[in-house]
Amino acid sequence: MNPYTLRNEDFIDRVDVICPKCQSRALVTGGKPHGSVAEQETHVKFTCVTCGYALFYKNTPSFAIYKNSSHTEKKLRPIFLNSPCDPFFAFNLWYKTDTTFGVIWAYNLKHLLIIEDYIADKLRERHNVDMQNNSIASRLPQWIKSAKNRSYLLKIIHKLKQHA
Numbered sequence: 001m002n003p004y005t006l007r008n009e010d011f012i013d014r015v016d017v018i019c020p021k022c023q024s025r026a027l028v029t030g031g032k033p034h035g036s037v038a039e040q041e042t043h044v045k046f047t048c049v050t051c052g053y054a055l056f057y058k059n060t061p062s063f064a065i066y067k068n069s070s071h072t073e074k075k076l077r078p079i080f081l082n083s084p085c086d087p088f089f090a091f092n093l094w095y096k097t098d099t100t101f102g103v104i105w106a107y108n109l110k111h112l113l114i115i116e117d118y119i120a121d122k123l124r125e126r127h128n129v130d131m132q133n134n135s136i137a138s139r140l141p142q143w144i145k146s147a148k149n150r151s152y153l154l155k156i157i158h159k160l161k162q163h164a
Helices: 037-043 109-120 147-161
Strands: 012-016 027-028 045-047 053-056 063-067 073-076 094-099 104-108
Touching: 094 109, 094 147, 104 109, 104 147, 109 147
Parallel strands: none
Antiparallel strands: 012 027, 027 045, 045 053, 063 073, 094 104
16 A cells, blocks of 8 residues: 555544543444545444444534525534544544654554554655645655654554554
């Protein structure tokens, strides 16, 4: 998998989070990487198998965003992409930790492994892939890309993976 062609939102179909009720590992499932808001509302749900807490995205509050040409309010639910929380409920991510430089996070183990491979790669060749401003590689902060932080960050990721 290539961090120059993949985007963070390609991993929102299964997001590992911390349950806000019992602090155990829980799941947000059903996110569609390129889906409409309506599709997200229909499919996305949160489930904690430890305490039984469950929530559907369609049952979360919606907000008035704008009025259309007929002056009817358009209500949408927010989606928090490219931030260190789950995109739908804004719950804390399971794979998230503070570092000396900032927060490192991933939506799930597969996402974390892509980031780990990118950090570990000393050459970081694009292999004829055009620059994409929304790719994982372009969205990572400079302190993650810096070679001088490589071993430190790989140790932190190793600790995060032990929670898998």
